[in-house]
Amino acid sequence: MRGISFAFLLVLGPSALANEKTALTLGVFPYVTPVQLSVFHTPLKDYLAKSLGRPVTLVTAPDLNSFVDRTREGQYDIIITAPHLGRLAETRDGYKRVVQTSHTVQGFFLARKDSGIHKIGDLNGKTVMIAQKVSIVYQMAEHTLRENGLVPGESVTIIETRTHNNAMLAPLRGEADASVTGKLLWYVLDDERKDQMRVIGTTEEAPGFLLMAHPRLAAQDIEKIKKLLLDFHREPGSESYFTTNGYEKFQPVDDRAMKGLDPYTQIFLKPAGP
Incomplete structure (x- = not known):
C-alpha cells in the first residue's frame, strides 16, 4: 500500500x-x-x-x-x-x-496513590501527560482543566505523547505528576499497576x-x-x-x-x- x-x-x-x-x-x-x-x-x-x-x-x-x-x-x-x-x-x-x-469515549485523569494529588484542582503547578493534541481525549481534557480553573501552559503543564497507553503510565514512570487516558484502557489495565494509581477526575463523554x-x-x-x-x-x-x-x-x-x-x-x- x-x-x-x-x-x-x-x-x-x-x-x-x-x-x-x-x-x-x-x-x-x-x-x-x-x-x-x-x-x-x-x-x-x-x-x-x-x-x-x-x-x-x-x-x-x-x-x-x-x-x-x-x-x-x-x-x-x-x-x-x-x-x-x-x-x-x-x-x-x-x-x-x-x-x-x-x-463511550471519556478521559480519566490519573495520579499515583502515594502522591498528594486527589482531585483535578490539585494539578495546579503540576505536569500532566496526554496523548496527541488532535485526539478527542486531549481536547476534552483541556476543557475539563479550564472548567476547574486551570490554564494549560500556565497553571498546568501538558506533556504530549504518542499514545493513550503511553500517557496512562507516565506517573508510574516518573515522567509526569498525572496523566489522562481513555477509560477503556484504564478498565483493562492490570490490577498490579491499577492499584498504584487513582482516578482524580474525568472528562465529559463522547460517542x-x-x-x-x-x-x-x-x-x-x-x-x-x-x-x-x-x-x-x-x-x-x-x-x-x-x-x-x-x-x-x-x-x-x-x-x-x-x-x-x-x-x-x-x-x-x-x-x-x-
Whole structure:
C-alpha cells in the first residue's frame, strides 16, 4: 500500500498479501501500539475475511495526523477510528457510516496513590501527560482543566505523547505528576499497576469508536459489512473480542451524536498559520 510502511503491514498481521488486489484494507487509528492493535482487532479482521470470502489486511499509521492524512487519501477501505475522526472522514472525505461501538469515549485523569494529588484542582503547578493534541481525549481534557480553573501552559503543564497507553503510565514512570487516558484502557489495565494509581477526575463523554467505509465501496457491500458487524456479538467466540476491547457490541450510528462531534473536528479544519 502506497504511503503505508511495510513495518506497519508486517506488525499488524500477514493477511493474504499475495491476494492484495482483492483485499479489503481495515485501518485502525493508533490509540495504542501496533502490536496491541493487532491483538485487539485481529479477531474482527478474521471474522470479516471469513464472512465476506475475501482477505482483509489490518493496518495503522504512526500517529493520528498520519492516520487522518491516509484516511483523506483513501488508503483505507474501512476505518475503525476515534469519534471525531469518523465525523471528519464523513463530512470532509465522504466516508459512509457503518456502525459505532456501544461504549463511550471519556478521559480519566490519573495520579499515583502515594502522591498528594486527589482531585483535578490539585494539578495546579503540576505536569500532566496526554496523548496527541488532535485526539478527542486531549481536547476534552483541556476543557475539563479550564472548567476547574486551570490554564494549560500556565497553571498546568501538558506533556504530549504518542499514545493513550503511553500517557496512562507516565506517573508510574516518573515522567509526569498525572496523566489522562481513555477509560477503556484504564478498565483493562492490570490490577498490579491499577492499584498504584487513582482516578482524580474525568472528562465529559463522547460517542464510541466509529467504523466508516470509503465511498468507493459499493452501497450493497457497505450494507453487508454493516449487517455482519451488527451481528458479530452473536457469533460464537466473539465474546473475547468485545471483552478485550471493552465493547458490548456494535450498534447503528447515532445522527445526533455525530453532529455533536463537529466542535472536535475544527482542529483539522483551521487554516495553517503563517
